[in-house]
Amino acid sequence: MGAGIHGTGDDVNDSGESHLSEADGERAARRDEAVRAAVERGLLGPGTPIIGLLDVTGIRESAAALRAAFEAVVAPGTPVLHAFAVKATPLVPVLRLLHQEGIGAEVASPGELALARAAGVPPERTVLDSPAKTPAELREALELGITVNADNPQELERIDGLMRSAVSSSPIGIRVNPQVGGGSIEALSTATATSKFGVALRDEGAREWVVRAYADRPWLTRLHAHTGSQGIPLSLMAEGVAETYALAEEINRRIGRPQIDTIDIGGGLPVNFASDATAPTYAEYARVLREAVPGLFDGRYGLVTEFGRSLLAKHGTVVARVEYAKVSGGRPVAVTHAGVQVATRTVYVPGAWPLRIAAYDAKGRPKQGPPVVQDVAGPACFAGDLLAEGRALPLLEQGDYAAAPDTGAYYFAHHYAYNSLARPGIYGFVPDGEGGVAFAVVREAQSVEEIVAESGGTHADALTDVVRRGGIGRR
Numbered sequence: 001m002g003a004g005i006h007g008t009g010d011d012v013n014d015s016g017e018s019h020l021s022e023a024d025g026e027r028a029a030r031r032d033e034a035v036r037a038a039v040e041r042g043l044l045g046p047g048t049p050i051i052g053l054l055d056v057t058g059i060r061e062s063a064a065a066l067r068a069a070f071e072a073v074v075a076p077g078t079p080v081l082h083a084f085a086v087k088a089t090p091l092v093p094v095l096r097l098l099h100q101e102g103i104g105a106e107v108a109s110p111g112e113l114a115l116a117r118a119a120g121v122p123p124e125r126t127v128l129d130s131p132a133k134t135p136a137e138l139r140e141a142l143e144l145g146i147t148v149n150a151d152n153p154q155e156l157e158r159i160d161g162l163m164r165s166a167v168s169s170s171p172i173g174i175r176v177n178p179q180v181g182g183g184s185i186e187a188l189s190t191a192t193a194t195s196k197f198g199v200a201l202r203d204e205g206a207r208e209w210v211v212r213a214y215a216d217r218p219w220l221t222r223l224h225a226h227t228g229s230q231g232i233p234l235s236l237m238a239e240g241v242a243e244t245y246a247l248a249e250e251i252n253r254r255i256g257r258p259q260i261d262t263i264d265i266g267g268g269l270p271v272n273f274a275s276d277a278t279a280p281t282y283a284e285y286a287r288v289l290r291e292a293v294p295g296l297f298d299g300r301y302g303l304v305t306e307f308g309r310s311l312l313a314k315h316g317t318v319v320a321r322v323e324y325a326k327v328s329g330g331r332p333v334a335v336t337h338a339g340v341q342v343a344t345r346t347v348y349v350p351g352a353w354p355l356r357i358a359a360y361d362a363k364g365r366p367k368q369g370p371p372v373v374q375d376v377a378g379p380a381c382f383a384g385d386l387l388a389e390g391r392a393l394p395l396l397e398q399g400d401y402a403a404a405p406d407t408g409a410y411y412f413a414h415h416y417a418y419n420s421l422a423r424p425g426i427y428g429f430v431p432d433g434e435g436g437v438a439f440a441v442v443r444e445a446q447s448v449e450e451i452v453a454e455s456g457g458t459h460a461d462a463l464t465d466v467v468r469r470g471g472i473g474r475r
């Protein structure tokens with residue numbers, strides 16, 4: 001592990017473990033190598049003061065671990081589709097890499113579906129789950145044969161209409177909310193009593209409605225629940241899956257045949273942001289599920305999973321140059337180029353989303369030196385734009401680099417255009433086989449010309465002369 005890395009002051013993760021596996025240690029070493037090589041090759045430097053890095057080896061390892069974890073608990077021959085939640089890292093090359101590793105795509109908007117298709121993910125390995133699908137989206141999904149999980153009765157009615165007018169090979173399910181409760185992060189808890197997602201199972205009459213919905217529609221063959229994301233304990237996730245399984249059993253029993261043939265258990269495995277340890281692991285979760293819901297794995301049901309964060313988070317690192325190092329009120333402040341635009345959740349809700357910071361020197365080597373309590377600030381023009389506050393690290397100096405590991409999901413791929421800050425370039429890296437590092441462009445850095453174009457640049461006089469231009473839709 002890089003000598004310069006400093007956690008959030010909490011070395012032990014949620015499950016009480018701080019054990020680094022060999023693979024975790026190797027991933028940390030690859031990260032240090034990649035930062036050094038990026039500086040050496042000028043991918044990162046005074047003119048390009050921020051980039052995102054993706055560890056291709058690590059992504060492949062996580063995909064393999066996911067597949068192996070479920071292979072170890074299902075009956076032989078059970079169909080299992082792992083559909084990556086595209087929202088976690090909406091980058092076409094990442095989706096292509098995962099596809100090559102046997103992972104499909106879970107999409108929730110026309111944009112995400114287009115990304116999955118651009119990556120070559122076939123319809124039969126794609127699942128559409130959004131809570132606000134338009135008629136056009138539903139029609140396209142059914143035409144393509146993509147799996148659709150209906151969120152609510154009104155949506156199911158729309159699907160009824162489409163199913164009457166055309167034949168579709170799409171497997172179709174209903175998303176239910178088992179209402180087992182929330183985790184430590186309210187905004188990410190999808191199984192609360194009043195969550196906006198799915199059919200709330202414990203509401204009056206809801207369970208009966210769901211049973212009837214299946215009884216009336218022989219083409220309704222799947223059941224879906226996603227109990228939440230970061231902040232949900234494994235036991236609560238397992239409870240959500242157990243409730244969903246019990247409902248599938250009830251429906252099939254009452255209909256008198258195994259109409260529901262596939263259960264989609266969603267994603268949501270939490271990620272440890274406090275150290276390089278991968279915890280909990282997919283293998284642990286699969287074992288917890290098998291203990292809690294043995295019938296789910298006996299071969300009667302196919303399985304779909306929808307993991308996002310746990311597949312990508314630990315394989316991304318954002319690295320930013322220290323533009324200035326100053327002292328304010330006696331506290332050292334490193335002003336870097338990574339702030340709210342790449343770490344939006346951390347900046348706005350630092351308590352729920354603390355990130356570790358790794359300090360590197362101007363040559364990209366892990367920085368040595370006694371820990372000094374300092375702030376690591378971003379470039380945006382508001383006081384709260386801090387990547388880390390009061391963190392003990394080797395003193396960051398002008399020209400050094402500050403890196404935030406564990407940012408491969410929901411961070412630098414989720415640009416927030418505050419201050420019109422440009423989207424940074426993203427590079428994938430692998431060992432080149434000769435002791436060095438090979439890089440590939442995953443996404444180009446955004447240019448200022450692109451920023452202008454995206455910001456109405458071709459409509460510059462739109463507001464100064466609305467009436468003479470006739471207005472839109474007027475005659």
Ligand SMILES: *Cc1c(COP(=O)(O)O)cnc(C)c1O
Binds near residue numbers: 106
């Ligand atoms: C966000 C989401 C996921 C992925 O959640 P992670 O916490 O990233 O694993 C899976 N399924 C649905 C329906 C989601 O909304």
